[in-house]
Amino acid sequence: MPYVLPDLPYDYSALEPYYRAESLEIHHSKHHGAYVAGANAAHAALQEARQADDFTSLIGLEKSLAFNVSGHLLHSMFWKNLSPDGGGRPEGDLAAAINDSFGSFESFRSHLTEAAVTVPGSGWGALALEPRAGRLVVEQIYNHQDNLAHGAVPLLVFDVWEHAYYLQYRNNRADFVGSLWNLVHWADVESRLAIAEGIAVEVHS
Ligand SMILES: [Fe+2]
Secondary structure, three states: OOOOOOOOOOOOOOOOOOOOHHHHHHHHHHHHHHHHHHHHHHHHHHHHHHHHOOOOOHHHHHHHHHHHHHHHHHHHHHHHHEOOOOOOOOOHHHHHHHHHHHOOHHHHHHHHHHHHHOOOOOEEEEEEEEOOOOEEEEEEEEOOOEOOOOOOEEEEEEEOOHHHHHHHHOOOHHHHHHHHOOOEOHHHHHHHHHHHHHHHHHHHO
16 A cells, blocks of 8 residues: 555654644544555556546546645644644745745744634645745645645645634634644754755756
């Protein structure tokens, strides 16, 4: 199977009180686990379809592949974007890039907060590098795979599906997003920016 559920880089209780252990355990083991299983199943079903030369279910399988692989990718990033020692503000190259692209950290923070809180239905708010312009952008992702600018590389993602917060925050998505800012692992985000800057333009030119 090409996909495996990664372990969290911390204990389920490590993000308390902002993210309760019960919420985090269900989110990781059940929800993320389901996307891993779904992504593996999509690959297997597509291989079967090719071998049988039967593409009658192709549209649904392609959608399943996009949905589940994207869900797996975003959750894997989300866990590493958070840390028990997170919060505060970015420094160094990431802070400079945020200032260049958004004017100030406060302006960026307001933009990403609003994007995450107002996602219609299920989705994500994301900070991404858009390599053609060489700028950071905020994206509002629908489900896991829609409303994206091709080629933009996500660096920091906020999961705002109800499964991410409902157990602890009920319907108060804005409170959950506010709590996430206390957990952001800026060193992880900065390392992703450095990697993305190195590869993105060549790949998408
Ligand atoms: Fe999630």
